[in-house]
Amino acid sequence: MAIVGIGTDIVECLRVGRMIEQHGELFLSRVYTAREIRYCQERRRTVEHFAGRWAAKEAILKCLGTGWRKGICWTDVEVRNDLEGKPQVLLCGGAKDWAQRLRIADILISISHCRAYATAYALATGMGDERPLT
Secondary structure (H helix, E strand, C coil), rough: EEEEEEEEEEEEEHHHHHHHHHHHHHHHHHHHCCCHHHHHHHCCHHHHHHHHHHHHHHHHHHHHHHCCCCCEEEHEEEEECCHHHHHHHEEEEHHHHHHHCEEEEEEEEEEECCCCCCCEEEEECCCCCCCCCC
16 A cells, blocks of 8 residues: 555634635535534534534545535545545545545545644555655
8 A cells, every 4th residue: 555645634622613604505515414413413513513523524635636616526525424424535526536546445544533623634545656765
Protein backbone atom coordinates (compact mmCIF):
# COMPACT_ATOMS: atom_id res chain seq x y z
CA MET A 1 0.00 0.00 0.00
CA ALA A 2 1.13 3.51 -0.77
CA ILE A 3 -0.04 6.82 0.65
CA VAL A 4 -1.58 8.73 -2.24
CA GLY A 5 -2.64 11.85 -0.35
CA ILE A 6 -3.47 13.43 2.99
CA GLY A 7 -5.85 16.20 3.94
CA THR A 8 -7.05 17.97 7.05
CA ASP A 9 -9.62 20.63 7.83
CA ILE A 10 -11.03 22.53 10.79
CA VAL A 11 -14.28 24.50 10.84
CA GLU A 12 -16.12 26.56 13.44
CA CYS A 13 -19.36 24.83 14.42
CA LEU A 14 -21.03 28.24 14.80
CA ARG A 15 -20.29 29.01 11.12
CA VAL A 16 -21.98 25.81 9.96
CA GLY A 17 -24.88 26.46 12.35
CA ARG A 18 -25.39 29.93 10.86
CA MET A 19 -25.48 28.50 7.32
CA ILE A 20 -28.11 25.99 8.40
CA GLU A 21 -30.18 28.76 10.04
CA GLN A 22 -29.90 31.12 7.06
CA HIS A 23 -30.38 28.65 4.21
CA GLY A 24 -32.13 25.68 5.83
CA GLU A 25 -32.99 22.69 3.68
CA LEU A 26 -31.41 24.24 0.55
CA PHE A 27 -28.02 24.33 2.27
CA LEU A 28 -28.38 20.87 3.78
CA SER A 29 -29.38 19.16 0.52
CA ARG A 30 -26.63 20.93 -1.43
CA VAL A 31 -23.86 19.88 0.96
CA TYR A 32 -25.00 16.62 2.56
CA THR A 33 -26.53 13.39 1.29
CA ALA A 34 -29.91 12.28 2.65
CA ARG A 35 -28.14 9.63 4.76
CA GLU A 36 -25.78 12.24 6.27
CA ILE A 37 -28.68 14.58 7.05
CA ARG A 38 -30.58 11.79 8.81
CA TYR A 39 -27.48 10.75 10.76
CA CYS A 40 -26.70 14.29 11.97
CA GLN A 41 -30.32 15.16 12.80
CA GLU A 42 -30.60 12.04 14.97
CA ARG A 43 -27.67 13.18 17.13
CA ARG A 44 -27.87 15.26 20.30
CA ARG A 45 -25.47 17.98 19.10
CA THR A 46 -26.69 18.16 15.53
CA VAL A 47 -24.64 21.19 14.43
CA GLU A 48 -21.39 19.63 15.69
CA HIS A 49 -22.08 16.53 13.61
CA PHE A 50 -22.88 18.58 10.49
CA ALA A 51 -19.66 20.55 11.07
CA GLY A 52 -17.71 17.30 11.44
CA ARG A 53 -19.08 16.03 8.12
CA TRP A 54 -18.21 19.39 6.51
CA ALA A 55 -14.62 19.18 7.75
CA ALA A 56 -14.41 15.55 6.59
CA LYS A 57 -15.54 16.41 3.06
CA GLU A 58 -12.98 19.22 2.88
CA ALA A 59 -10.20 16.95 4.18
CA ILE A 60 -11.12 14.22 1.69
CA LEU A 61 -10.97 16.58 -1.28
CA LYS A 62 -7.63 17.91 -0.07
CA CYS A 63 -6.24 14.38 0.05
CA LEU A 64 -7.55 13.85 -3.51
CA GLY A 65 -5.78 17.07 -4.50
CA THR A 66 -8.85 18.47 -6.22
CA GLY A 67 -10.65 20.93 -4.00
CA TRP A 68 -14.13 21.82 -5.28
CA ARG A 69 -13.35 21.60 -8.98
CA LYS A 70 -12.91 19.01 -11.71
CA GLY A 71 -16.63 18.22 -11.78
CA ILE A 72 -16.91 17.39 -8.08
CA CYS A 73 -19.84 18.45 -5.92
CA TRP A 74 -20.40 18.22 -2.16
CA THR A 75 -22.68 15.20 -2.35
CA ASP A 76 -20.09 13.21 -4.36
CA VAL A 77 -18.44 12.63 -0.98
CA GLU A 78 -20.40 10.84 1.74
CA VAL A 79 -19.28 9.95 5.25
CA ARG A 80 -21.04 6.95 6.79
CA ASN A 81 -20.49 5.13 10.04
CA ASP A 82 -20.09 1.36 10.23
CA LEU A 83 -21.87 -0.70 12.89
CA GLU A 84 -19.18 0.13 15.47
CA GLY A 85 -19.38 3.86 14.70
CA LYS A 86 -16.17 4.12 12.66
CA PRO A 87 -16.54 6.70 9.86
CA GLN A 88 -16.25 5.35 6.32
CA VAL A 89 -15.88 7.27 3.04
CA LEU A 90 -18.12 6.63 0.05
CA LEU A 91 -17.31 8.43 -3.22
CA CYS A 92 -19.50 8.78 -6.29
CA GLY A 93 -19.64 10.96 -9.40
CA GLY A 94 -16.66 13.19 -10.09
CA ALA A 95 -14.95 12.37 -6.78
CA LYS A 96 -15.06 8.64 -7.53
CA ASP A 97 -13.76 9.21 -11.08
CA TRP A 98 -10.84 11.27 -9.75
CA ALA A 99 -10.01 8.68 -7.06
CA GLN A 100 -9.97 5.94 -9.69
CA ARG A 101 -7.56 7.98 -11.83
CA LEU A 102 -5.27 8.25 -8.82
CA ARG A 103 -5.67 4.48 -8.19
CA ILE A 104 -6.94 5.10 -4.67
CA ALA A 105 -8.07 1.91 -2.94
CA ASP A 106 -9.32 3.42 0.33
CA ILE A 107 -9.68 6.70 2.19
CA LEU A 108 -9.34 6.58 5.95
CA ILE A 109 -11.00 9.39 7.88
CA SER A 110 -10.92 10.62 11.46
CA ILE A 111 -13.40 13.23 12.72
CA SER A 112 -13.45 15.10 16.04
CA HIS A 113 -15.64 17.90 17.32
CA CYS A 114 -16.52 19.92 20.36
CA ARG A 115 -18.98 22.77 20.78
CA ALA A 116 -16.68 25.29 19.08
CA TYR A 117 -14.79 23.37 16.38
CA ALA A 118 -14.91 20.30 14.19
CA THR A 119 -11.83 18.82 12.57
CA ALA A 120 -11.09 15.93 10.25
CA TYR A 121 -8.06 14.15 8.83
CA ALA A 122 -8.16 12.03 5.66
CA LEU A 123 -5.55 9.60 4.34
CA ALA A 124 -5.87 8.12 0.84
CA THR A 125 -4.11 4.82 0.18
CA GLY A 126 -3.64 2.98 -3.06
CA MET A 127 -1.75 0.39 -4.99
CA GLY A 128 -0.09 3.10 -7.10
CA ASP A 129 3.45 3.18 -8.38
CA GLU A 130 6.00 3.30 -5.61
CA ARG A 131 8.25 6.30 -6.15
CA PRO A 132 11.46 6.78 -4.20
CA LEU A 133 11.83 9.95 -2.17
CA THR A 134 14.28 12.40 -3.75
